[in-house]
Amino acid sequence: MDSDFPEPHIRLPQGPHTHTAILLHGRGSNGPEFADELFSSSTSTGKSLPSHLPTFRWVFPTSKDRWNARFEEDICAWFDAYSLTDITEHQQSQIPGLQESVSYILNILEDEINLLDGKTTHIYLGGISQGMATALWTFFCASTKVEGRLGGVIGFCGWMPFAERFGDDLGNEDLDLDGGRRVVEFCSGIVRGEVEGDIDMRVLGTPVLLGHGVDDPMVPVELGRQVLGIVKRAGVQVEWVEYVGAEGDGHWIKEPEGFDAILKFLASGSGDA
Template sequence: MMGFPSSHIHLPQSSHTHTAILLHGRGSDGPEFAEELFSSMTSSCKNLPSCLPNWRWVFPTSRDRWSHRFQEDMCAWFDAYSLDDIHERQDLQIDGLRESVSRILGILKSEIELLGGKTSQVYLGGISMGMATAFWTLFCATNQYHEPLGGFLGFCGWLPFARQVQDVAQRSQDSVPNKLQLQRSVAGFFLNTISGSKISQVSQVTEPVDTSILSTPVILSHGSDDIWVSVDLGRQAARVLQQIQIPVQWHESTGAENDGHWIKEPEGFDQIFEFLEERCSHT
């Protein structure tokens, strides 16, 4: 897609068996996020590529877009007007989400093809706004894939339109308390919003949606002292996933770098490695 820079790629140190696609936060970019992530260590004093030498790491970069809050162009996946109240002027988020989700879906497709179509050996995630965008990508990938990804990793982020998703899930549960129909209704909300339907509209999907990808296991971590993205937003995202019966691990920490807006070292990186290693053993 025009306007998006090339992804930063860290190649595997030996034969390629798995790929992680990880999205940066607002104001950062792929190379910067990669450098910060790989400079952090597990308790064994190893970084993630050293722990997982067969992994290919893909760090996409967003294009610059206009921020209505800051009145300037910023490297951002979408325009988030306020992180104090994510529902304020949330309509501004849709165009960026549409563009960015399309971009990441393209990268996801390429990486799955590179691994011979093995969806379960590709992982998706991100930090802050990157986590928010990766979540939307996961939900908008329904119907395109017929099995889960290997896993989803989210750090210090949130779920855009979480309140609307909760409303859709609650209405579905009230009418048909069935996991498949529940996830189809929620996936329909994401697909309708991305396609341009009114965000207030709660409609049944006209054709059955394959929600197999929503069985992707999820790990979320957030600093309870995060001054940039409130931990309450992370907790809300975890609750929404639990409500729609997506398997999720939730971890909170204190004392991480960047005023709590980062992964706690080394405990958080131990949790990431354990999550990835466990799932590698099943693929």
């Protein structure tokens, strides 16, 4: 494990370990805090996600503290995001953090796959806000660590760094992404340098669940819709959930509807009820 990052917060399964979910916190939070917030929320049955999925291992990594140019202070963040009003503003400052964080999460992904004897479809990756942005980039770079597809990718209240490279729903939405290859090559090129040899595109067979509050004041829902368009044009199967009135002034997952959607998504791939 990369010693420059804090140890991940892990919630062990309540029975035999069959699946793993790796979930990334937003800017200014950390793994234990995100886990507490997530598991204190309930589905429509009044139960938490671990109660529904007792054989899941839950992994909550924590990002480094890094300098934020906008606020001029160190913040626990996966990368430096200068503006969410204009995500292209000073976006080159995002690259060092994306390189470090995506590489780190890819290593965690590899470790968890090994724990499950190579069963990649038993691994889920996701996050909220900046954690979603980092999880998406990790997903598009995962051909270096994954042979085949993952169980699924989950993202709420987030955005896609460098989204303008792939068109968006407000502009060039017909941009040909060559079955996702353009996204994979761009993200992998930023994180790993020049991509050499064949890319295993089977990872893009992974289903994706995305959600966003229309009243989110921190990350505008238009940025979430932009991600939806990119993922669709990359040929990835994606489910989209919009809602209003979530806690945190809208910058969170709507309870219980959002958690019902997450449970259905996880359970459909795991075979759990």
